[in-house]
Amino acid sequence: xxxxxxxxxxxxxxxxxxxxxxxxxxxxxxxxxxxxxxxxxxxxxxxxxxxxxxxxxxxxxxxxxxxxxxx
Numbered sequence: 001x002x003x004x005x006x007x008x009x010x011x012x013x014x015x016x017x018x019x020x021x022x023x024x025x026x027x028x029x030x031x032x033x034x035x036x037x038x039x040x041x042x043x044x045x046x047x048x049x050x051x052x053x054x055x056x057x058x059x060x061x062x063x064x065x066x067x068x069x070x071x
Contacts (some may be wrong), residue, residue: 003058010054017047 030036031046 003061006054008060013047013051020044
């Protein structure tokens with residue numbers, strides 16, 4: 001997978017993360033407000049984890065390209 005594709009995926013995940021906020025999830029039912037906040041925070045944390053994983057992939061590709069040019 002090329003880095004441009006990965007950057008597009010990251011952009012789409014960032015968009016999804018914007019919708020994983022409290023004000024956008026009116027239909028979600030929870031017993032308590034605390035449970036609801038934990039749910040929303042969990043969504044954001046999971047999306048951040050995926051974004052970080054993909055950014056690490058890009059950094060590895062850049063490092064590989066830099067090393068290949070140096071040889």
